[in-house]
Structure formats: C-alpha cells, structure tokens
Amino acid sequence: IANALEVEFLSVYNQNFVEGAYKVESQDIAKRSMKNVCLSYLMSSSNPDIKRLCKSQYQDANNMTDSFSALSLYVHHKLEGYNELLMEFYEKWYTNALVMDKWFTLQATSPAFGTLENVIELMDHSSFSIKNPNKVRSLIGAFASNNLPHFHQLSGKGYQFLADQVLILNKLNPQVASRLVSVFNTWTKFDKPRRELMQKQ
Numbered sequence: 001i002a003n004a005l006e007v008e009f010l011s012v013y014n015q016n017f018v019e020g021a022y023k024v025e026s027q028d029i030a031k032r033s034m035k036n037v038c039l040s041y042l043m044s045s046s047n048p049d050i051k052r053l054c055k056s057q058y059q060d061a062n063n064m065t066d067s068f069s070a071l072s073l074y075v076h077h078k079l080e081g082y083n084e085l086l087m088e089f090y091e092k093w094y095t096n097a098l099v100m101d102k103w104f105t106l107q108a109t110s111p112a113f114g115t116l117e118n119v120i121e122l123m124d125h126s127s128f129s130i131k132n133p134n135k136v137r138s139l140i141g142a143f144a145s146n147n148l149p150h151f152h153q154l155s156g157k158g159y160q161f162l163a164d165q166v167l168i169l170n171k172l173n174p175q176v177a178s179r180l181v182s183v184f185n186t187w188t189k190f191d192k193p194r195r196e197l198m199q200k201q
Contacts, residue, residue, distance in 0.1 A: 006045050013038040022063040029065075036069040043073045051079050058085060068102060078112045090127075100127050101138040108143040115150045116157055119143050130168065133176045140165050144183045151183075152190070156197035159184075163201035 016031040016038070039057065042050045051074075058070035071089055075082045086107070093099040104127075108119050119139060122128055128135050144151050144162045151158035162180065169177035187198040 006042065006047065006050075009038045009042050013042065032063070032065045036066065039069065040073060043077055051077075054079075055081075055085075064099070068106070072106050075106060076110045076112060078110075094127060097134070101134055104128065104135065104138040105142040105146075108139050109146045111147070111149060115147060116143070116153070116161060120161065130165075131172055133173060136165075136169065136173075136176055136180070141180055144180065152194055154193060154197075156200070159197050159201045 013035050016035040018028050018031050018035075022028075039054060043054060054070050054074050058067055058074060061067035061070065067089075071085055074085055086103075090100075090103060093103070104122060107122060108115070110118070122139055123130065128139060130136060140162070144158070151162070162183065166177045166181045169180065184198050184201070187195055190198070
C-alpha cells in the first residue's frame with residue numbers, strides 16, 4: 001500500500017511540475033501548491049530517491065515557493081547536509097529582511113528534536129534582534145504558536161522560554177509582549193499537567 005501511494009503521489013507531483021520561466025499566474029500557483037503538498041507526503045517515505053528529489057527541487061527551483069518548500073522539508077526531516085543548505089540559503093538572502101523572517105520561522109516550526117534549543121541559539125544570531133517585532137514574531141512567536149509538540153512539551157521548558165521572553169519584551173515593546181503571552185489564553189483546553197505548568201509561568 002505504501003509503495004502504491006508513493007507512486008501515486010509521484011505521479012501527481014510530476015503532473016504539476018511547471019516548466020519554463022516563473023509566472024505569477026493562478027494556474028501555475030495552483031500547480032506549485034499541489035506539487036509541494038505531494039512532496040510533503042512523499043517525504044514520509046524511507047525511499048532515498050525522495051530525499052534526493054527534495055534536494056534537487058531546492059537546488060533547481062526558479063522561484064521562492066518551490067525553493068523554500070523543499071528547504072523546509074529537508075530541514076524539518078534533518079536530512080544529511082541540512083545545515084549546509086540552511087547556511088547556503090542564508091548567505092543568498094541575508095540582505096532581504098522578509099526572507100530572513102521566513103528563514104527564522106522555518107527553524108522555529110521544525111518538528112525535529114532539539115528545536116527549542118535551536119530557537120534559543122538563534123536569538124544570538126546576527127540577523128535577529130529582540131527589538132525588531134517582525135523578528136520576534138518570526139522566531140519566538142512562530143515557535144509558541146505553530147510548534148505545538150515542542151512548545152507544549154511536558155518538561156514545561158517551552159512555557160518557561162515564552163514567559164522569560166515576554167518579561168523582557170514587556171520592557172521593550174508591551175504590545176508585542178501582550179500578543180505573545182496570549183498564546184496562554186487557551187490553557188484551560190489542555191490536560192492537567194500542562195495547565196499547571198502554564199499557570200505557574
């Protein structure tokens with residue numbers, strides 16, 4: 001069954017491959033979206049050819065959608081050489097603030113082991129500033145809002161990390177701090193251990 005699904009997703013992936021120059025047209029946009037959804041499912045496979053396909057898409061892409069989608073999958077699965085691809089992307093786009101926001105979010109939302117520790121390290125990165133609201137939302141906000149497994153880990157470290165940053169930000173930009181701390185507003189919907197950890201923070 002798994003092989004049959006893989007073949008089917010590969011078929012759809014190939015059918016939606018857009019050749020030629022990049023165009024901002026609805027049909028091409030839809031094809032890129034479908035192709036990258038298929039790639040995300042295919043990356044659950046243990047087939048090494050799929051991993052090579054993902055890397056090839058990143059390297060050969062002529063648009064940010066395909067390039068960034070492939071990079072995100074490659075990094076989130078922590079495939080061999082993922083750090084090198086991250087640095088390659090950074091060196092190409094570090095002067096573009098909006099792309100750097102995406103670069104931080106990519107890493108903050110990774111389901112891979114050690115993401116919280118990586119987020120803490122990224123706060124010392126030369127392209128990050130806690131005084132910049134966009135950077136804060138892209139790294140700290142993305143982690144707390146969009147990385148449920150790591151933010152809600154039962155150690156409580158995710159909650160403590162957010163609370164510590166909110167205290168710092170409250171002195172720099174109370175509006176940003178209030179938006180971040182609102183992540184805790186749904187605390188009553190969680191199980192007892194997590195409720196208690198959130199209440200503590």
